Amino acid sequence: MFYLKLENEIFDNKYKIVDVLGKGGMSIVYLAKDIKLEKFWAIKQVKKSLNSSIDLLAETNILKNLDHPALPRIVDIIEKNESVYLVMDFIDGISLDKLIIESGMVDEKTVIDWAKQICDVLNYLHCQKPNPIIYRDMKPGNLMLTSRGQIKLIDFGIARKYKKNVSKDTTYIGTRGYAAPEQYGDYQSDARTDIYSLGVTLYHLITGKSPNDPPFEIKPIRKLNPSLSEGMEFIIEKCTKQDPNLRYQSIKEMLNDLENIHKLNSKYKVEVRKRYIKIFVSIIMFIFSVFLITSGIFGIKAESIKEYNNMIENGDKQGSLKNTNKAIDSFKAAINKNEEDSKAYIKAINTYLENGQYDQCVDFVETYVTSKNSSLIKDDNLKFVVGMAYFDYENYSKAYKYFDEIKGKKVDNIDALKYYKVVAKALSTLNISKDNEVVESVNNLEKYIDGSSDIHFKIGAYITLAQIYRDNPQVFDGNTDKEISILEKANTLSVDKNNIILYQQLGEAYYSKACELKLEQEKYKLYLNKALENYKIAINAGSQISDSYCKLGMIYKYLDNAGESKNSFQKEIQMFPDDYKGYMELALLEYDGQQKLSSNQRNYSDFIKYYKLTISKKYNENDNEFMNLSQKYNDLKNQGIIR
Structure with a gap:
């Protein structure tokens, strides 16, 4: 080993x-x-x-x-x-057991958000056909938190498929304290086993108390911290019942309580009773006033429609001016005006996607569409853009789910749907034995895009296609070359230089190609300059992505232009003062500069300054550049050059 x-x-x-x-x-x-x-x-x-x-x-x-x-x-x-x-x-983040050691406990709002994410992935596992997958080892150490706030589930070493007509597990296994009682008894583990372990995990996160710490029991959480909600206490207690029949019987049932946790509080229940009384009185008043209201309702409705359309028109105008946030605000205002019409939802989703804001787009979908107004999702055009949101977010199984639900023919992009649906299905079941299916479906999608006469559609579709090539190097030979080729197709169609996501992605692609050719200096510098050119276009167009400035600084550094490299990193920390990477790269730049001087001329004060600023931010200890910086700092310290 x-x-x-x-x-x-x-x-x-x-x-x-x-x-x-x-x-x-x-x-x-x-x-x-x-x-x-x-x-x-x-x-x-x-x-x-x-x-x-x-x-x-x-x-x-x-x-x-x-x-x-x-x-x-x-x-x-x-x-x-x-x-x-x-x-x-490789999951770039921190395990929750380490996070608990650092912070002691996690606030309730954050725990609820993480719990919903965990429920989503457990529900996905439990719904596998023909046999549900039971994870069996839920605990903070097997949950990773990424820098984007996403929870990742790791270590499937003891997961198993649920088998009908089997009375018990063949192996007693799990992490003591987190494992459900049936994992050590005469029963077969099922979905309720994962629910028990999730309940213990939530208990540990929200109280900071491990089940393996004295007094070795799960106490009601409000006895440990009275500020916690009744709803959270109810959920954890129900999850951790010794008898599986008394727990939540499915993850969906638990998720419903998490999404409506306020309804589990006694104060809410009292308010509901009061509301029923008010409703009864209101019905009587309503019957009496219907006639009076009817006379003026049509005029009010017409005025409301006018305001709604004006908000959408303003959103379109702000979008054309690249004022993305203002555009989204206008579309949200329109949604608040009329929650039943799908037009504003579609406009907002497309605005996010056109600007490469995939995380924000999925947050919007799950906040405004899928969780609040189920009647909206009957609109096939809305289903299509929701599917595309998940497609660009690389959640291909959910993308396929929404594409597959579209049964009608009144979809604006009905032809595109046929191809995206096939690709989403192939990518959602991606494994080594099915690479040919993925390649064939992606090739067919590319031919379809090539044949389209809609330039606006083609540019966006090429960008999405390039992301598929970029993120699946194990499937596509020469994937970086394919990515560059597709993006350059989009570039030839672009009439202006304002498409930030296109030039950002072109910069990334050329940078990756340069890294592949480090040993061929002439080609290496050629591709570095191409990357530089595209990152500069993205920044001039108004890029608000810190990586653009960092990559720009690194490229200047590799091209031996230390002055411009330093300017780029200083611009990055000016615009993104909470991002550790700009400070980290400036520290490395200062180190390299001092190393070129004779030993009696070296002054590491700026190196130390930027190192301390780096570690004062929320940094990623697994970042290769950060590990390099830490090594240099420790070497200087061990040599007695710095204190």
């Missing part, structure tokens, strides 16, 4: 081992960097020879057929010597 002393080892002629991410009784996980693609992966090593009743490749067999934003993908399987190596998505 690799150990930390073998750092920088080249594995399988493709991956550079950077660090050890974690060790367990059955496996070890490494942080590895794809030498060619400059992309980080997690490589999990499982020893074949371990004599265990547990299927050590269960994780592979389960994950390879799943697609959910909260689950890591397996992109490669390598058998070598006495081990099997699983190459998986």
